[in-house]
Amino acid sequence: MSSDAIVLLKQEHKDLQRLFKDYRALDPAGSAARGELAQQIVHDLLVHSYLVDEVLYPLVSALLRDPAHEALRDYRDHAAIDRLCEEVAARPADDPGFAGLVDALLSAATQQMSQEEREWFPRLRATLRRKDLQEIGVRLLAVRETAPRHRPGPVSGAPQGAPG
Numbered sequence: 001m002s003s004d005a006i007v008l009l010k011q012e013h014k015d016l017q018r019l020f021k022d023y024r025a026l027d028p029a030g031s032a033a034r035g036e037l038a039q040q041i042v043h044d045l046l047v048h049s050y051l052v053d054e055v056l057y058p059l060v061s062a063l064l065r066d067p068a069h070e071a072l073r074d075y076r077d078h079a080a081i082d083r084l085c086e087e088v089a090a091r092p093a094d095d096p097g098f099a100g101l102v103d104a105l106l107s108a109a110t111q112q113m114s115q116e117e118r119e120w121f122p123r124l125r126a127t128l129r130r131k132d133l134q135e136i137g138v139r140l141l142a143v144r145e146t147a148p149r150h151r152p153g154p155v156s157g158a159p160q161g162a163p164g
């Protein structure tokens with residue numbers, strides 16, 4: 001199996017999309033099954049954001065020695081998605097707002113994945129050497145085993161009105 005970082009991240013996107021599809025196929029009245037799958041999605045999304053934001057991004061920045069480099073300029077972090085993940089994780093599946101919150105999470109994540117695949121991944125591919133992408137991929141695979149389920153720092157304790 002390829003250890004190329006972009007191949008790995010695209011595979012994660014595919015796996016996530018499959019879970020999203022499974023979730024949407026569940027009977028909306030079956031809140032227990034939906035709740036369980038939603039928590040699985042939250043977990044996998046948080047691991048995925050951790051790998052991109054805390055492993056891939058710093059390694060790419062260091063390699064390019066220029067965080068404002070073209071390859072990173074349109075990079076958007078996963079903070080908004082992480083916040084939605086925390087909100088879903090904190091809410092019981094039979095809560096009236098649960099389904100809407102999960103829908104918001106799935107569409108935000110889907111939009112971000114397609115933007116990454118359309119814009120960011122091709123730019124990384126064009127900028128980094130194959131060997132670097134493979135080394136980053138090896139690192140991603142190693143870290144994935146131990147990636148935290150929650151981002152460090154307070155997520156829900158942010159001051160009100162803090163920029164998002």
Ligand SMILES: [Fe+2]
Pocket residue numbers: 009013048052112113116
């Ligand atoms: Fe992604």
